[in-house]
Amino acid sequence: MDENERDYNQSKGLLESIREINAKYRHPRIKMTRLVNISLWALRIYLIAMLLILFYKFATLVIH
Amino acid sequence: MNALSKTFYQYRRLSKIIKLFLIIAGPGIIVMVADNDAGGITTYAATGSKYGYDLIWFLVLLGPIAYFVQEMTVRLGAVTKRGHAEAIFDAFGSFWGWFSFFDLGLTNQLTLITEFIGMTSALSIFGIPPLLTVIIVILLMGAMVLQGKYWTWEKIAIVFCLVNLIYIPAAFMVHPDVNQVLRNGMIPHFPAGSTGELFFFLMANVGTTIAPWMIFFQQSSVVDKGMKEKDIPWAQFDTIVGAFFTVLVAIFCVIVTATVLRGVDIQSAAQAATMLMPINKYVGTFLAIGLFDAGFLGAICISLATSWAIGEVFGWAHSLNLKVREAPWFYAYYFLSLLIAGVVVLIPNAPLVLITLFVQVIATTLLPATMVFLILLLNNEELMGSYKNNRVQNIINFSIVIGLIILSTAYSLSALFPNLFK
Numbered sequence: 001m002d003e004n005e006r007d008y009n010q011s012k013g014l015l016e017s018i019r020e021i022n023a024k025y026r027h028p029r030i031k032m033t034r035l036v037n038i039s040l041w042a043l044r045i046y047l048i049a050m051l052l053i054l055f056y057k058f059a060t061l062v063i064h
Numbered sequence: 065m066n067a068l069s070k071t072f073y074q075y076r077r078l079s080k081i082i083k084l085f086l087i088i089a090g091p092g093i094i095v096m097v098a099d100n101d102a103g104g105i106t107t108y109a110a111t112g113s114k115y116g117y118d119l120i121w122f123l124v125l126l127g128p129i130a131y132f133v134q135e136m137t138v139r140l141g142a143v144t145k146r147g148h149a150e151a152i153f154d155a156f157g158s159f160w161g162w163f164s165f166f167d168l169g170l171t172n173q174l175t176l177i178t179e180f181i182g183m184t185s186a187l188s189i190f191g192i193p194p195l196l197t198v199i200i201v202i203l204l205m206g207a208m209v210l211q212g213k214y215w216t217w218e219k220i221a222i223v224f225c226l227v228n229l230i231y232i233p234a235a236f237m238v239h240p241d242v243n244q245v246l247r248n249g250m251i252p253h254f255p256a257g258s259t260g261e262l263f264f265f266l267m268a269n270v271g272t273t274i275a276p277w278m279i280f281f282q283q284s285s286v287v288d289k290g291m292k293e294k295d296i297p298w299a300q301f302d303t304i305v306g307a308f309f310t311v312l313v314a315i316f317c318v319i320v321t322a323t324v325l326r327g328v329d330i331q332s333a334a335q336a337a338t339m340l341m342p343i344n345k346y347v348g349t350f351l352a353i354g355l356f357d358a359g360f361l362g363a364i365c366i367s368l369a370t371s372w373a374i375g376e377v378f379g380w381a382h383s384l385n386l387k388v389r390e391a392p393w394f395y396a397y398y399f400l401s402l403l404i405a406g407v408v409v410l411i412p413n414a415p416l417v418l419i420t421l422f423v424q425v426i427a428t429t430l431l432p433a434t435m436v437f438l439i440l441l442l443n444n445e446e447l448m449g450s451y452k453n454n455r456v457q458n459i460i461n462f463s464i465v466i467g468l469i470i471l472s473t474a475y476s477l478s479a480l481f482p483n484l485f486k
Binding site: 017021022024025026027028029030031035036039040042043046047050053054057 | 156
């Protein structure tokens, strides 16, 4: 990244920056092999399970 | 004459090697020693007082684990010239990128608060009020980054790493029985007692070994230092040296509390230091200085890890080699994060225990994601070329990653449900 690009990025608004980041990284660049697919799915399931456990914990805290 | 010239040649060669190492050494030693942060020191102090020397062998095992994980960040940073946050966005897209980014930001901010808790409680032992500690810390950390050179920052950080070795003389001052340390500590075995409690302590020690910020910090640090592929062997050696020191400090910290405070229920390292003061003033002082230093090292690494990540993702200038006017957002976030942590610690009756619990849980959700991304990136031939993981590295690293995910998840669950494993 050159200095001009850096200066331009620093002067942009936050929302504009986020939009540009989303557009720039819309598509994953990594080759979707079986290992990558399985790992990402396992990660999704893990994170959803952790979230549900967290919700359960806070729900029980509120009830008691 | 021939022997003399050979000796001189060997001397020149050795001094060249040492000089080169001193130039390249830094990120590995700093990240590993900073791994023994305020929370880590508390865990070691509690482990020593609870199980004596019995779990020292387990701490020795954690050294290679930390090395193998951190070594991957060295290769990734040196080959891609990108920090971990940017690498995740680029390889896995914006969804996983934002997830990692926000989780890292939240975890780091909360961990930073726990470092400030450690520092303020350590200096309060000497009668220094928390407000003054917060001001001193922010000024000191500000001066470290504002001098405008990564190299200078790194060397100052290494001086603070050396202070972390204070636990070694402290351990000798309490006169432990060396035979007992070797007999009980070096032969792998599990001490008798509640298995649930033992499991919790093992998980806590594993939890302090690898944290998400360490992966982000070392990779960004390798990039900021400008390391190239040819520097990888040196950076790996730097990480080995760091892993050795982190285990050494952990062992000596355990020896101190195992020798003097055996059977005492320790809730924090500051409590251990306070209890040691009447027994041996110098050991108590050393423990308190060590705790402050541990919190300080953790704080400098964590705040930088987040600032680097923000700069990488938003495309803002993010280097310690740049002046404030060249990288305003990088320095602005750095100071903001310190200020927030300092203010939270100063709030009367702030829920600090809840924050510590929350850190454990949130960090656990980020750790598996960070490690999965790390290992997938290291297996990407397009990205890593000949530096990708080989078969042996994959067997070791996959085993470590799966093991760490299981243990850290169990730790997080036991933090949420304290009776789960009892």
